[in-house]
Amino acid sequence: SLVEKQKLAVQAQVGGGLPGVKYPHLFVALAVPARGVTNDKVADALHAELTRMSAEDVTDEELARFKTRAKADLIRSLDSNSGLAEQLVTYQTLTGDWRDIFKYIERTDAVTKADIRRVAADVFKPGNRTVARLERHAMSRMYMGVARAAPPLATLTPTFVQAQVTTIDQLKYPALPAFSLPKPTRTVLPNGLVVLVIEDHELPLVSVSARIRTGSLLEPAEKVGVASLTGSQMRAGGTQALAPDALDRYLEG
Numbered sequence: 001s002l003v004e005k006q007k008l009a010v011q012a013q014v015g016g017g018l019p020g021v022k023y024p025h026l027f028v029a030l031a032v033p034a035r036g037v038t039n040d041k042v043a044d045a046l047h048a049e050l051t052r053m054s055a056e057d058v059t060d061e062e063l064a065r066f067k068t069r070a071k072a073d074l075i076r077s078l079d080s081n082s083g084l085a086e087q088l089v090t091y092q093t094l095t096g097d098w099r100d101i102f103k104y105i106e107r108t109d110a111v112t113k114a115d116i117r118r119v120a121a122d123v124f125k126p127g128n129r130t131v132a133r134l135e136r137h138a139m140s141r142m143y144m145g146v147a148r149a150a151p152p153l154a155t156l157t158p159t160f161v162q163a164q165v166t167t168i169d170q171l172k173y174p175a176l177p178a179f180s181l182p183k184p185t186r187t188v189l190p191n192g193l194v195v196l197v198i199e200d201h202e203l204p205l206v207s208v209s210a211r212i213r214t215g216s217l218l219e220p221a222e223k224v225g226v227a228s229l230t231g232s233q234m235r236a237g238g239t240q241a242l243a244p245d246a247l248d249r250y251l252e253g
Helices: 039-055 060-077 081-095 098-109 113-123 226-237 244-252
Strands: 009-018 026-033 130-135 141-143 146-148 153-158 163-165 185-188 194-197
Touching: 009 039, 026 039, 039 113, 039 130, 060 081, 060 098, 060 113, 081 098
Parallel strands: none
Antiparallel strands: 009 026, 130 153, 141 146, 153 163, 185 194
């Protein structure tokens, strides 16, 4: 609405899950004003859209599009061994049972327009809101090929606090909880291959990732980009021994 209909922003995004979904988290809505549009005008329009979700039902088309996209995203995430392993671990961590991944589509189908309005009314309360703005107070100018501009000013405006932040060093974050990673076991095979193993026995899964010491690091100066070009062409056109589909199946295991 802000981009296509109202022409107030060049970009608008919404999403939840920050910084993670294991515990209560943040829902983020952001917009980049179009040229000549103030932050205040975009913020008012963004708040109006969120308030509308609390008062009005989404359309049948919007709900159907969301459900189709959610199902497609899940199916794509299970398309590889690593994707399947990641999803199984995610659901085990979040719900305590990796089998819940297979209930996702059923639960998505059960979502109603009334559910969305109810949750929106509970989440998008003004008292839950923290507003952050990034403003540039002087246009960049070019002098002798050097860009000179006033530093950006970020104004953080929670409902109960006004804070002026002029440098990133002034931002304050709560301390992260202590954690430690398991120590890997390093083994060198007779052919020179180095194997690093980290054990975690919570799930009966093995995830393997291979790294080859080659690529752009070894490109000759006169052929920058040839490694990336070679890799993309191998996946698209195959090799002398393997057709593209056969190569994909081989690489995916």
